[in-house]
Each structure stands twice: as C-alpha cells, then as structure tokens.
Amino acid sequence: MxxxxxxxxxxxxxxxxxxxxxxxxxxxxxxxxxxxxxxxxxxxxxxxxxxxxxxxxxxxxxxxxxxxxxxxxxxxxxxxxxxxxxxxxxxxxxxxxxxxxxxxxxxxxxxxxxxxxxxxxxxxxxxxxxxxxxxxxxxxxxxxxxxxxxxxxxxxxxxxxxxxxxxxxxxxGQKGITARLVELTRERHAKYGGTLFHLEPNIKDCPGGLRDVHVCGWLRMLDGSVVADGSEDIEFRHAVEFLRLVRCFLHYRHERDDNTLDWQAQDVAAEAAVGLKGRDTQKLDAAYWMRFYFRHARSIERSLKRLIEDLPMPKSARRILLKRERGVEPQAGFRIDHGRILLDPAVQGYVAGARRDVAHDPEIVLEVFAAIARTGCRLGREAEERISQALPLLSANLEEGPALWRRFQAVLVGRYAGDALRAMHALGILELLIPEFHGIDALVIRDAYHRYTVDEHTFVLIDTLHGLEEAQGGAKSEWASRAEWASRFGALLGELPHASVLYLMALLHDTGKGRSTGDHARESAKMAHGVLARLELDQYESDLVTGLIANHLEMSSALRRDIFDAETVRAFAGKVQTPDLLRMLTLFTYADINAVHPDALTPWKAENLWRLYMATANYLDRSVDDERVGAQEARELVDRVSALVPNQRHAVAEFLEGLPERYVLTRSPEQIRTHFRMAERLGEDRVQLDFRYAPSVSELTVVTPDRALLFANMTGALAAWGMNIVTADAFSNRNGIVVDSFRFTDTFRTLEMNASEHERFVKSLHDVMTGAVPLEKLLSGRRRGRRKTPKVVVETRVEFDDVASSHSTLLEVIAQDIPGLLRALSLTIAAHGHNIEVALIDTEGETAIDVFYLTHEGAKLEKRQQRALRAALLEAMEENAG
Structure with missing residues (x-):
C-alpha cells in the first residue's frame, strides 16, 4: 500500500x-x-x-x-x-x-x-x-x-x-435574483463613488469593469427577451476583449490576482501599446492610453445601464420619479415616461420627402438635457441613439449667443446638472457647445491626491454645489454627516444673484489642464474668454467667470497660511476684491476640496474655510475693525471663561495674558477652562496632557513650561507611535506656559483596535516629555517597514516670506511625505534657535505641505538666518529620506 x-x-x-x-x-x-x-x-x-x-x-x-x-x-x-x-x-x-x-x-x-x-x-x-x-x-x-x-x-x-x-x-427566483443582483451592483459601484473615471481604476470591480460584463450576462440570462442590437454588440465585444487583455497583463505584471491599474502599470501598458495593435504608438504616453481604457469602460457601463433601465421599476423608485415628473411642463418634441425621456417620432417633411427629426433641433435637444437636470430622469435608448447620430446636423443648426446661454443655463442650474452634463459629455453634445472641454476628456493628472479624471472631478464638483441646495432644504442624504457645514455654505448659495455663473465657472475651471503650460488657472481663464464671447455674457458676468477661474486656487492657498493673521486676510481680500466674488470663491473651494476624493473635506478644513470667509467678508465690508473687534471678542470670551471658573477671574486673566488672539478665538470657553485647570496642576506635574480620542482624527493638548525641543520631541513621540499629524499649533503666555495642540490620525489603527492602549499611549508621551524615557529609545522600537516607492516624486521646495505676516517670517516646506519629516524639520528649526509661533501641517496625497511662522528672539528672521536655515533643512530632509 x-x-x-x-x-x-x-x-x-x-x-x-x-x-x-x-x-x-x-x-x-x-x-x-x-x-x-x-x-x-x-x-x-x-x-x-x-x-x-x-x-x-x-x-x-x-x-x-x-x-x-x-x-x-x-x-x-x-x-x-x-x-x-x-x-x-x-x-x-x-x-x-x-x-x-x-x-x-x-x-x-x-x-x-x-x-x-x-x-x-x-x-x-x-x-x-x-x-x-x-x-x-x-x-x-x-x-x-x-x-x-x-x-x-x-x-x-x-x-x-x-x-x-x-x-x-x-x-x-427571477425577480428576487435580479433585484439582489442590481442591489449588489449598486453597492459595489457606490464604493467607487459611482464613477468609472478613477485615476487608478480596479478594472474588475469599478463601474465599467469586467464584473459589469458578468452582470450584463447574468441579466440577459435571467431575462431571455433582453437582446442588445448588433452595433452595441460589436462595441461591447471590443471593450470586453480590451479589458481581458489588460487584466492578463496586470496579473502577469503583479504575479497575483491584482486588478488595480496603478500608475506604474499604466506607464508599462502605454509603452507596450497594450490593446492598441495597428496604431501609431511612437509617442504614446500613459494619459493617452488611459483614454482608450475609459472609452471601453464607458461602453460597458452604458450597456449595463441600458439593461438595468429595461428592468421593471420598483414601486418606491417609480413614486420618486413620478413626483419629479409632475414638476415638468409638457414639452414640444419629447415626453417623460417612467423616468425615461422619449423623443417624438421623426415626421415626413415637405422637401424631397425628407424626414424632420426633433433630434436635429438644438433647442429641443438642450431642453431635453435641461429636463434631465431638473428631474434626474435618463435618456431612453432610442433617444440617445438618435441624438448621437444627429451630431453633424446639430452642429450645423447650432446658433450661438444669448439664446444658447439661456438654454445651457437651464442645464447648469438643475439639481441633477452633473448627470445631465455627463450624458451630454458621453454623447459629444457638451464638446459641441464647448469645444474647450474636449482637452480634459478622461484626462489623467498624476498628483496622488485627486481620485478622478479631470472631467469627472468637474462633474463631482458641480454635484457637490447642488448637494448644498439639498442640505439647505433639510434633506437627509450623504450630506447628513456634514449637515452643519453644508447648511452654512448652502445659505451662501442662496444669496448668489448669479448662481449660473458659478456653475459655468466650475465647468470651465480646469479646461487649461488639457494644455501643458504649467499654469492651468491662467490657461483656463484664457480659454474661458472664447466660451464667454460665443455665449455673449454681459461684461459683469464675464468678469466674474474669468476672475473666479484665474483665482480659483487662491483660497486653498490661503488656507495653508495662518488665517488669523491680519496680513493673510488682507492679501487674500486684495485678490477677491468684491463680496460676490468672495462668496462664489468660497463655495467653489468647498466643492473643489470635496471633489478631490471623499475624505478630503474634513470638518476641520470646512471650519477653517468658513473662518477665512467670515474674516475676509468683514474686511471687504469695512463694517468692523479687525484688531478692535477681535480684541472685543477676546474680552467677551474671557468673561465667559471666567464665568466657568468662579472666584478666579484674576488667575484666568493671568493665564490668558500674552496668548495670541488666535488662541482665544479658536477655542471654546470649555476648552480654555480645561487648559487653565491643566496649568493650575503644573506644580504637581510639569507635563499636563489632555487626550481626546476619535476614530477619524484624535487630538492631544500639552500644557507645560516652555523649553528647547518641546515641539520636536512631541512630534517625534507621536511619529514613534505611527500617528500622522494633520495639523498642529503652539502658543505660549507671558509666563512661558506653552499650550501645544496636535490633531492626528492613527495610521496603524493601534488605538482603534486596542482601547487598552490609550492609557499606555498617553503615559509613553508623558515619559518622553518629562525626560523619563529618551525619545531615541521610543523611536528605536518603532516598526519600520520597507518604504514604498512613491507614485509621484515630489520636488522639495523651501521658501521664506517676510511679507505674509506682520510679526513672523513664514517658512513653507513642500516635500515628499515620508515618516519623520515633521520631526526632522522641527529639530532643525529648534537647533537654529528659532521659535515656532504657528505650525500648519497638511498633506495632499504624497505631498507634505508644512508651513511655519517663525521668530528669532521676538523678531522676524534676517536674510542670513533664512539662508542658513534653508541649507540645514535641505540637509536634514535628505538624511531623513535616506
């Protein structure tokens, strides 16, 4: 045997x-x-x-x-x-x-x-x-x-x-299986934001991927009456063959079942012209190759949507659509039936027996898309094909000027404008009206921060703006978790006398990215002039659009400065100049950050954006004096803090003396009371820590007498635990008591998965701050994995600015985001004897953007000090990267 x-x-x-x-x-x-x-x-x-x-x-x-x-x-x-x-x-x-x-x-x-x-x-x-x-x-x-x-x-x-x-x-089980299949498909699509236009798509599970091919096959199997026409079959089969080829390429490249089309794979696929036999591929780059991928994925997505639209509609969805349809006046040339827009049949004409088709009439076609924007309904399959085939005649019949703007305006202001614009884009109508948009069709810009292609980012931005209207109306949706901020910004949207101008600006703001000039804001503004001339907007509205586009990055840039510094507000106000432009730019910036990726718009960023808006609005209105009103607000807050601490008003005033106005205005009375109580206990323990855990962003505040390397040691201790600092600030009063706050995320989910670690975490930080445990010992026990190859190589920049602040020298460091960077910077600053007044820490993808307001013995840094510090910072970053 x-x-x-x-x-x-x-x-x-x-x-x-x-x-x-x-x-x-x-x-x-x-x-x-x-x-x-x-x-x-x-x-x-x-x-x-x-x-x-x-x-x-x-x-x-x-x-x-x-x-x-x-x-x-x-x-x-x-x-x-x-x-x-x-x-x-x-x-x-x-x-x-x-x-x-x-x-x-x-x-x-x-x-x-x-x-x-x-x-x-x-x-x-x-x-x-x-x-x-x-x-x-x-x-x-x-x-x-x-x-x-x-x-x-x-x-x-x-x-x-x-x-x-x-x-x-x-x-x-046909009905039950079909319903569950559609539900699973929608849940899967929702994980990818409901769009196929990702910069690094999963070609199996993303919308338009191979899983959608399987869903098409299962739906046809469940309903044998569903048969695609021949033209769709050919396009669909070509798309399937392309995706099969790419998935085989990815499997062999990764040597595992990894279906993510990452940037490195895109480079290799473009160089090898994967799936593009017979084409001139001598100058093929990854962005160009990705457009072929998106074109095929769009074909599969369209086939799946058609199959799902042909299914019997659930009663709940039918009720929602009927409610929307009731608000639509009967239109000449088309009708809405159960959520689908159907064109009137083509009729016999009088000239040489020609047939007159409403799909050839630009006025009716734009009314169709305006109806989509108002109701969220979809084009029926026949209507989609007729409009697609009518493009040459639509182009010939299209008249420019105010009439075209009125019709296009109706599309932009509709609640579902994003869906309407996507449909127009897929059929070529959007490029017919705005040829400048073609340059960003499925355009991939590699910055490891944005999630979507440039055109889809634009549509998500417009979705976000209209979502503010929904939040303002109290509707419960994905905005529920941000209800407070959405409501505040939504109120601004209701104040705009020219909302359609904001939507037009949003549509055009990134068109310049289709041209590699290096300054897409300026290029987009140039390209907008042609659009505005064709639509014949009046001079005021044209200036609003071009001004918004030219300055659309300014508010995001200002958020990387100390927004409580009067110079920051003055500089920003000088660029926006008018309240109308400020409101529009604020709304645009809110939506633009949100459209980067789902987690980009944190409550902290929303709060800072609102504060910057309010400060700039006050400055532009000239209705208040910044310093005097700020001081008045500070005194009122001191009174409120004192009310929380009976019989200790003098002690509270002494604690607050010398702390900058920024500290008082960014803390609630309850927070200030907590810090005051911590300062009272310094006689018992010279390091007082207040830790507030949250699954998303936790906060740690240290109150202690000022000393050398304080900020550097704290950042090092947090880094040793694998915490990623998202923002930090440091303040001190006249008695040299420091109040430093750090907001951070838990990279390895150590605190989330182990509640028992919270106490050990705080004790470990305390031991480092008191000197009981050397920081080097804590760092030596840190897990050090092999550093990943960066997707994007970030060029290091170290810049100083003596004008941005009235009391400090501003230092901005842009570098590759790698572990230990913030500690290396703060150690170098401390070694040169400079004091960090404010630290603003931010990360965009793989780019670290760290801004420090520095003083030396109470004054701004001299030029020689800046040169010496710059050389030392570059050396320190190089050593840290090694």
Whole structure:
C-alpha cells in the first residue's frame, strides 16, 4: 500500500509539474502577442486537464467518489474565463444517496492537491436539493451557479442540475435574483463613488469593469427577451476583449490576482501599446492610453445601464420619479415616461420627402438635457441613439449667443446638472457647445491626491454645489454627516444673484489642464474668454467667470497660511476684491476640496474655510475693525471663561495674558477652562496632557513650561507611535506656559483596535516629555517597514516670506511625505534657535505641505538666518529620506 501511495503521489506531482510548464508556455504566448481571450481560454483548458486528472486519481484511491458526485466548474471557471492568477471555483455536487461525511476527506484532499500545485481554490459541496433555493444572504453562490460546466463525475446528476434544477431556480427566483443582483451592483459601484473615471481604476470591480460584463450576462440570462442590437454588440465585444487583455497583463505584471491599474502599470501598458495593435504608438504616453481604457469602460457601463433601465421599476423608485415628473411642463418634441425621456417620432417633411427629426433641433435637444437636470430622469435608448447620430446636423443648426446661454443655463442650474452634463459629455453634445472641454476628456493628472479624471472631478464638483441646495432644504442624504457645514455654505448659495455663473465657472475651471503650460488657472481663464464671447455674457458676468477661474486656487492657498493673521486676510481680500466674488470663491473651494476624493473635506478644513470667509467678508465690508473687534471678542470670551471658573477671574486673566488672539478665538470657553485647570496642576506635574480620542482624527493638548525641543520631541513621540499629524499649533503666555495642540490620525489603527492602549499611549508621551524615557529609545522600537516607492516624486521646495505676516517670517516646506519629516524639520528649526509661533501641517496625497511662522528672539528672521536655515533643512530632509 505504501508503494502504491508513493507512486500515486509521484504521479500527481507530475500532473502539477506539467501544469506549471503549461502555464509558462501560456505566459510566453501572451508575451508574443496572444490575446486576452486566447490566454484565459488556454489556462482554462490546462486547468480542465489538471482537475480531471486529479479527480480520476482520487476515484482510483476511493471508489465511493465514482457514483453520485459530479465535479463542476462554476463562476469565472465555469465561463471558461480563468485569468492567469484567478481563483478556481469548484462545486462538488452530490445526490441524496451520498453520505457526505464518508467522502468529505477525499474531496478535501483534491482541493489540497490543487493548492500544492500553486492554485488558489474556492470549493463548495452541495446536495442537488440545496441548489434549488435562492438565498439573498448568499446570492453570490446562485450567481456563480449560473455559469456551470461539468468537468468529471456523474453525468446524469449534472444533467438534472443543468436541465431541471437551475432552470427552475432561475424561473422561480427571477425577480428576487435580479433585484439582489442590481442591489449588489449598486453597492459595489457606490464604493467607487459611482464613477468609472478613477485615476487608478480596479478594472474588475469599478463601474465599467469586467464584473459589469458578468452582470450584463447574468441579466440577459435571467431575462431571455433582453437582446442588445448588433452595433452595441460589436462595441461591447471590443471593450470586453480590451479589458481581458489588460487584466492578463496586470496579473502577469503583479504575479497575483491584482486588478488595480496603478500608475506604474499604466506607464508599462502605454509603452507596450497594450490593446492598441495597428496604431501609431511612437509617442504614446500613459494619459493617452488611459483614454482608450475609459472609452471601453464607458461602453460597458452604458450597456449595463441600458439593461438595468429595461428592468421593471420598483414601486418606491417609480413614486420618486413620478413626483419629479409632475414638476415638468409638457414639452414640444419629447415626453417623460417612467423616468425615461422619449423623443417624438421623426415626421415626413415637405422637401424631397425628407424626414424632420426633433433630434436635429438644438433647442429641443438642450431642453431635453435641461429636463434631465431638473428631474434626474435618463435618456431612453432610442433617444440617445438618435441624438448621437444627429451630431453633424446639430452642429450645423447650432446658433450661438444669448439664446444658447439661456438654454445651457437651464442645464447648469438643475439639481441633477452633473448627470445631465455627463450624458451630454458621453454623447459629444457638451464638446459641441464647448469645444474647450474636449482637452480634459478622461484626462489623467498624476498628483496622488485627486481620485478622478479631470472631467469627472468637474462633474463631482458641480454635484457637490447642488448637494448644498439639498442640505439647505433639510434633506437627509450623504450630506447628513456634514449637515452643519453644508447648511452654512448652502445659505451662501442662496444669496448668489448669479448662481449660473458659478456653475459655468466650475465647468470651465480646469479646461487649461488639457494644455501643458504649467499654469492651468491662467490657461483656463484664457480659454474661458472664447466660451464667454460665443455665449455673449454681459461684461459683469464675464468678469466674474474669468476672475473666479484665474483665482480659483487662491483660497486653498490661503488656507495653508495662518488665517488669523491680519496680513493673510488682507492679501487674500486684495485678490477677491468684491463680496460676490468672495462668496462664489468660497463655495467653489468647498466643492473643489470635496471633489478631490471623499475624505478630503474634513470638518476641520470646512471650519477653517468658513473662518477665512467670515474674516475676509468683514474686511471687504469695512463694517468692523479687525484688531478692535477681535480684541472685543477676546474680552467677551474671557468673561465667559471666567464665568466657568468662579472666584478666579484674576488667575484666568493671568493665564490668558500674552496668548495670541488666535488662541482665544479658536477655542471654546470649555476648552480654555480645561487648559487653565491643566496649568493650575503644573506644580504637581510639569507635563499636563489632555487626550481626546476619535476614530477619524484624535487630538492631544500639552500644557507645560516652555523649553528647547518641546515641539520636536512631541512630534517625534507621536511619529514613534505611527500617528500622522494633520495639523498642529503652539502658543505660549507671558509666563512661558506653552499650550501645544496636535490633531492626528492613527495610521496603524493601534488605538482603534486596542482601547487598552490609550492609557499606555498617553503615559509613553508623558515619559518622553518629562525626560523619563529618551525619545531615541521610543523611536528605536518603532516598526519600520520597507518604504514604498512613491507614485509621484515630489520636488522639495523651501521658501521664506517676510511679507505674509506682520510679526513672523513664514517658512513653507513642500516635500515628499515620508515618516519623520515633521520631526526632522522641527529639530532643525529648534537647533537654529528659532521659535515656532504657528505650525500648519497638511498633506495632499504624497505631498507634505508644512508651513511655519517663525521668530528669532521676538523678531522676524534676517536674510542670513533664512539662508542658513534653508541649507540645514535641505540637509536634514535628505538624511531623513535616506
């Protein structure tokens, strides 16, 4: 027996070696030009051979497997779509006669032997009767069962499954399976912001990816009456072939089932012209190649949307759409029916029997998109095709001027303008009206900060602005978590006399990125002149648009300064100049930050943006004196703090004496009382810490007598625990008591996953600040992983500004965001004897933007001190990076 088992093991080992040799051959064929479809078919065939051999070997070892068990390929394997590193989905189907526990070990061994061959296996065992039921909690199994093939075993049992069980399952559960499939698809799309236009898309799971191809197939299988027309089939098949090829490329590149089309992969794919045979690829770059990807993904997304739109609509969705439709006046040329816009039929004309089609009339077509913007309805399939085919005639019939602006204005101000503009963009209508927009179609700009392509970023920005209207109305949506700030900024939107101008500016603000001039704001403003001339906006509105575009980065830049410094407000006010422009720029900046990626607009950023708006509005109105009113507000707040601390007004005043106005105006009375109480306890413990944990951003405040390296030691201690500082500030009073606050995120989720670590975390920081534990010891125990290769190489810049502040020298450092950077900077500043008055820490993707307000012995830094500090900072950053 031992000899037989040994011989069998050797045979099975040979099966695995033959399979691996075949994998090398398939990879070689792909490298020399095999298509994605050929590659996945070849791996499927090789897998079929291996699985059936292993099964036969298993049956020879255990005859109980010979009857009543069928081995099936399901899921992607069932569709014969095994990508180079895809998992292999197997189903061991059993009839009622099989005693499961008797064959369990033999079946497990088959899976183990495949793992031993280097294959990731996902196997399931089911009785035939268990395959008859659909469970919403395990819809994935039913979906995988829809793609099934017999590999080996009981053919009669498989015939029952294929001929009776699965057809009955799909017939009985059609509505439930379809509804669950659509729900799962929408949930998956929501994880990616509902858009396919990501800078580094997952080509399997993103909208327009291969998973959507599978959903199309499942929907057609569930409803045999749904058949795509021939033209769509050709476009759809080309898109599928392209994505298959790219996924094979990614698997071989990453040597695992990794489907993210990251920047490095895009560079290599563009250089190799993956999927672009027969094209002139001598000057092909990644951004150009990605446009082919987006074009194919858009084709798949459009096919899926059409299939979903053809499904019976749930009652709840029908009620919402009917409510929206009631607000739409009857229009000549089209009608709305159950959420879809249908064009009137083309009619016979009088000249040479020509047919007159409403799709050729620009006025009616723009009214169609205005209706989409008002209601959120979609174009019907026939309407979409007729408008797409009518582009040449629409171009010939298009008249420019105020009439065109009025119609386009109706699109921009609609609640669902983003959806309408996306539809116009996909059909080529938007570029027909605004050719300047073509340059940013699916344009990828690599900055490791933005999530979307330039055009999609623009549409998300417009979605955000209209979302403020919804928040202002009290509706509950994704804005619920930001209700307070959305309501505040929404109120500004309601005050705008020229809201349509803001939406037009938002649409045009990034068009200059399509030209590599290095200053996209200025280039976008230039390009806007042509649009404004064609639409014939009056001079005031034209100046608003161009002024907004030219200055659309100014408010974001001002937020990187001390917004409580009068010079910051004066400089910013000098650029916006008018209250109207300020309100628009504030709203735009709010929406622009939000449209970068879902987590970019933190409550802290929203609060700072609001404070900057209020300070600048006061300055422009000239209704108040900054310093006098600021001091008055400060005195009022001192009174409120004193009210919280009975009989200690003099002590409170002494604590607050010398602290800058910024401290008083950015802290609540309760926070100031906490800091005052901490200062009272300094006689007991010279380091007082106040830690406020939050899952998103935590805050730590230290109150202690001032001393050298205080800021540097604290940043180092936080870094040693893996905390990423998002902002920090430092203040001191006349008695030399420091109040330093740090807001940070928990990179490794140490505090989130281990509540018991909170106390140890605080004690560790306390020990460093008191000198009980050297910082170097804490840093030496820090986990140091291999630093990732940056996606974008950030050029280091160190700049000084003596004008931005009336009392300090401003130091701005822009550098690669790497661990230890902030500590290296603060140590160097301290070593030169300079004092950090304010520190503003920010990170955008892989770019660290750190701003320090510095003084030396109470005065601004001299030029020689700036030169010496700059050289030392560059050296320190180079050492830290090494």
């Amino acid at each position: 031992q000899a037989d088992e040994s011989t069998g093991s050797e045979v099975r080992g040979e099966f695995g070696r033959q399979y691996q040799r075949r994998m090398l051959e398939i990879r070689g064929a792909f490298a020399t030009g095999a298509s994605g479809t050929q590659t996945i078919a070849a791996r499927t065939a090789a897998m079929d051979e291996l699985v059936t051999r292993l099964w036969r070997s298993a049956v020879e070892r255990d005859s109980r497997l010979a009857e009543g068990i069928a081995l099936l390929a399901i899921g992607g394997y069932g569709r014969r779509e095994l990508f180079p590193y895809s998992d292999v989905d197997l189903l061991f189907l059993q009839d009622a006669r099989v005693v499961e526990k008797e064959v369990k070990e033999a079946i497990r061994r088959v899976g183990q032997e495949m793992w031993d061959c280097g294959i990731r296996v996902s196997q399931a065992t089911r009785k035939l009767a268990e395959c008859e039921r659909f469970s919403e909690d395990n819809a994935e199994f039913t979906l995988s069962l829809m793609d099934h093939r017999l590999l080996a075993g009981d053919a009669g049992l498989y015939a029952q499954l294929a001929g009776e069980t699965v057809p009955k399952l799909l017939q009985r």
